[in-house]
Amino acid sequence: MTDKVAIVTGASSGIGEATARKLRTQGFTVYAAARRVDRMAPLAEVGIRPVRVDVTDDASMVGFVEQVVAESGRVDVLVNNAGYGSYGAVEDVPLDEARRQFEVNVFGLARLTQLVLPHMRRQGSGRIVNISSIGGKIYEPLGGWYHATKFAVEGLSDSMRMELAPLGIHVVVIQPGAIATEWSGIAGQHLLATSGQGAYADQAERAAAFFMADPTGQASPPSVIANAVAKAATARRPRTRYAVGRGAKPILAARRVLPDRAFDRLMDAVLRNLSRVATRQAARERRLADQRG
Template identity: 85%
Template sequence: MEGIMTSDKVAIVTGASSGIGEATARRLRAMGYTVYAAARRVERMAPMAEIGIRPVGVDVTDDESMVGFVERVIAESGRVDVLVNNAGYGSYGAVEDVPLHEARRQFEVNVFGLARLSQLVLPHMRRQGSGRIINISSIGGKIYEPLGGWYHATKFAVEGLSDSMRMELAPFGIDVVVIEPGAIATEWSGVAGRHLLETSGQGPYAKQAARLATFFTADPDGMASPPSVIADAVAKVVTARRPRTRYAVGRGAKPILAARRILPDRAFDRIMNITLAALSRQAARRTAGQGQPATNGA
């Protein structure tokens, strides 16, 4: 069913100025959707307007911004069929080191922005008797790693919130689907690496931070998948008669989640430490071969 033209359908994609959001907005537009691409960096979305996507400046931490956005979509198009909650970022650092205002901001973007936009579109989806909310989570909503406590907490929250929403919205004909990306080649790793070094690059966690930052700032053996794989998954969700509740997508996603289901916590801890150390060494060798500092988070 993938690729069916649906010119009467309307989709919202957040975090659409680059990476997964941009690829998803373009894919939905190619399928015939009226697409509203939401992000703070409107200027970066100008090329999408040339293919009929409607870029809108939206801050998912600002309620007035989100309310005005959804009101505009309804005023112009009269409906919302698909909401792709993609806006999010990774702010890494030891739980001890991360200021609580930064921890709260990460929840505001990754969890409460997602929840608020869902609240705003749901009355319209219920009135239609249909709709699909697609929450871009992460394999990080099922697994964990050192120095990622606040980020993983937000993604665990997205998973639980999505499960409850799926059950309460099913009677209204609304599907809630979670996409769990693995390693994807986007700006995310660079942002996470910078936050990590700024927060825990000095002090008792510096050794761990340097190792993890090395992994973030390189792509050992081409590990990351392109953002298009997530756009492909979204296309499957919107065209499926009955979509799955979860899609693990991207290189490494399925085997990592399988290992988490099977292994006891302590065993998974050891596997994660061994894997991160090995990948960081690979990344360091690769980065050194390119003549760049191995822990450069810029």
């Protein structure tokens, strides 16, 4: 496997960092791409090659793929992990921000895929692994634009899977559930900044309380996603989708069997309950901090 080459985007933290490390242990030459190249110094210490890449900058992506091919001669696996969650009521989110989320979560993924495909076609093999979310199949209030991007990733991946299969290239979707990364905290901050005042403030406060804490204390570590990516990258015949992480499989199963209105009620009840748990947890932590102070 020492001649296999993998690219992982969004590799400066969380799922991307864990995936880069896992693929390296599997024998891949790994290129770790992210804007925050300084945060990838620990990856370089284990033989991973960090490169500053902005998936909203076409020249940055073109130069990056050219560098990988010039240095390593091939691209075997592309893990499209770069993305973020910008939450807020559809009425409140500026369209410029909505467009930016599509640029990062969808168009950056699509453009980097376009750039590696000629090399994979020439090889007659390759894997495109797209990090989606259970949010590509379900929905929640105040997450319209984020869910729209992930629904788009799911549809784009399905179409690519069919058109690339005759060329020996597999397309795989990873659907994370609750994962312990900085994603949730960032999403909660965006939510409060966007809809923390006005008509949606009550909903925003409840949702942010959930996002900015792990109310169950049991969110899965990023390594569970990295392990799924490694399976997708190395299996002779990978599955089309891997739903992994806390809650992923039962939530997706509920969505498949429940009518829309029933699922609406289920999601509302779950979010309200988790918000209450998170609020109580935050209150306990404040009391403990006061006692220590």
